[in-house]
Amino acid sequence: MRRNRIGFKLGLVILSVFVLVLTSLGLAIDRMFTNFYNTEKRTEVDELTTHFTMMAESPNISTDRMLLKFADFSNVSIVYIDEKGNIQAHSGEIDPSDTSFIRSGDVKTLFTGNAVSLEYTNKDGERYFVAARPIPTESEQEITSSLYVLSSTKHMDSSISAVRKLLVLSGVGAFLLALGIIWIIAQILSRPLLQMRDVTRKIAVGDLDARLSINSNDEIGSLAEAINNLAEDLQRYRDTRQEFFANISHELRTPITYLEGYSKVVKDRLYDTDEERDQYLDIIHQESLRLQHLVNDLFELAKMEEGKISLSSEWIDLTEITDNAVRKIQLKANDKGLQLNTHISRSIPLIYGDGLRTEQVLINLLENAVRYTEKGEINVYLQEEPTYVYIAVEDTGIGIPEDELPLIFERFYRVEKSRSRLHGGTGLGLSIAKRLLELQGGEMLVTSTIGIGTRFEIRFMRDEQGEHT
Ligand SMILES: Nc1ncnc2c1ncn2[C@@H]1O[C@H](COP(=O)(O)OP(=O)(O)OP(=O)(O)O)[C@@H](O)[C@H]1O
Ligand SMILES: [Mg+2]
Incomplete structure (x- = not known):
């Protein structure tokens, strides 16, 4: 039972x-x-008494005998008393010495012409219903005797106890049946819970492949589903983290090896021309930038994990921010032979947010667009809608498979691992950008078609207080 608490x-x-x-x-x-039996019996005794008194109205001996006989047939006893309460005649198994049912008060009532009814238990504990009536004489002048009718409740009591036995028996039966059904229900209820306990314990000790196989569509089913989802998330998190550490060490090792090698070459003057030396220094410079980028991203991420990122929000002009970001990325786009076009709407309302952070987000999107586009163009839109203002970055690049779209915002996630390494990415840019945007109350959306291009859009809700520039 302890198992099934x-x-x-x-x-x-x-x-x-x-x-x-x-x-x-x-x-x-x-x-x-x-109650039913008692009432029936009492009515019966009353009726019999009325009957007998009517028969006894003309008192002659033959009637009396007949009456006593009748009483025997009717399974009742009758007792005649005089006005002093003494028994004149009786039928049945009445013990003449036990006359406690004849109470002096009742006798008075009877001999003033009224009926009496009572319950009485004899010395042996047998219960009787008793009814008594005066026997009016023919002249109806005075009452000389009264008639008691005593009916034993023996038969009635045994009927009642039979009914009681039946009741108890069926009660016990119903109880046992309920016990069985409840046991089954308890099993049905507790089995999935126990399964959940076992699986969550497994997950807790790192067995993230453990899954629940509960398919009910009630609360228990949805809890099981939530546990399975949690396990999946944990699994993905673990996998990406492992991958991230592997990548990070690789990403760090590569530039460090370059730095070490080329700086040694320069230091030991192992070059022939100044041009060659500049080339090596250029590599050193590139690699240190790469290292800086990586370390910055890691710091940013660590700060966000701890919730320590602070925004300095003010009314910002998105036109200016877009212009700045595009200018910064222009060179990279030109180097790859990509055309970078901007489509900026004339009057864009001011937005309350952190200008530098927003620019950082936009640069991130632009860098991705340049990085993952080999030929074609990149279009940047800054437009307003009735409820929001958006900046969209559209490229004609390699695109992202549809099933991976929701994942690209996860930390360390890269579509095709080789793709980003080739381009020098770590898969942190978008997750940082999205979080930064959400901290400012904005949101990021993405649509993409493989081989055609990708469109990222960042939205800011329009604020009533935003002034038009
Ligand atoms: N414009 C795009 N076109 C095609 N794929 C993209 C685009 N933007 C992002 N991706 C895919 O999404 C992944 C995640 O992007 P994210 O910016 O987070 O990382 P990254 O560019 O690889 O590295 P980082 O930005 O940290 O240097 C990328 O690795 C890339 O595969
Ligand atoms: Mg990126």
Whole structure:
């Protein structure tokens, strides 16, 4: 039972409620039956008494005998008393010495012409319903005797106890049935929970391949799905992290090897011409820039992880920012023979945000566009819509497969690992850019077609207070 804690608790509650309902229902039925029998019996005794007193109205001996006989047939006892309460005659198994059912108060009532009814238990504990009536004489002048009719409840009591036995029996049956059903329900309920416990324990110790196979479409099913998703996320996170560390060490090692080698060449003057020396220095310069870029990205990321990034927001002019970013990237685009066009709408409202960060985001998108486009053009749009202002960067590059689109914003994610290494990327740019943008209340969207090109769009909600430039 310890294994099935939830099932046990639930079962206990349901069972208690069930027992409570069953008991009160049983008691109610028992009470109903008892009352019904009692009322029936009492009415019967009353009717018999009326009957007998009517028969006894003309008191002659033959009628009396007949009456006593009748009483025997009817399974009741009758007792004649005089006005002093003494027994004149009786039928059945009445013990004449036990006359406690004849109470002096009742005798008075009877001899003033009224009926009496009571319950009485004899010395042996047998219960009787008793009804008594005065026997009016023919002259109706005075009452000389009264008639008691005593009816034993023995038969009735045994009927009632039979009913009771039946009730208890069916109650026990229903209880056992409920116990069985509850046990099954508890099993059904607790099995998936136990499975979840086992799987989450496995995940916790690093077995990220563990999955749940629960397919119900209720709360338990959705919890299982959430656990599976969590495991998938963890798995992906672990994989990308491992890959990242592998990449990082590679990325770091390559420039460092170059730096070491070429600086040694220059230091030891192992070159023939000044031109050659400049070439080597150029490589050293390029590689240090590359290292700087990588280290900057890593720092940025670390700061974001700790939530330590601080924005200095103000009203910024996106036109200026776009111009600056495009100017900075122009050279790279020219080097690759790519045309860089801007389409800037005339009046763009000011946006509340961090100018430098926004420029950083845009440069990131432009760098990607240049990096992943071999020929064609790059178009930059700055336009406004009724509810937002957007900057879109469109290229005619290699594109991104559709199923990888949601993943490119993840840290360290690169489409085709060789692709970015070739281009010198680490897969951090977009994740940093997206986070920076979201910190400012903006959002980033992407659409892409393989071989045709990619379009990144960054949106800023229009602020009512934004003034037009
Ligand atoms: N304009 C684009 N066209 C095609 N693929 C792109 C484009 N922009 C991004 N990608 C793909 O998305 C991946 C993630 O981009 P991201 O900018 O995060 O990293 P990166 O460019 O590889 O490295 P980093 O920007 O950190 O130097 C890239 O590796 C690239 O495969
Ligand atoms: Mg990039």
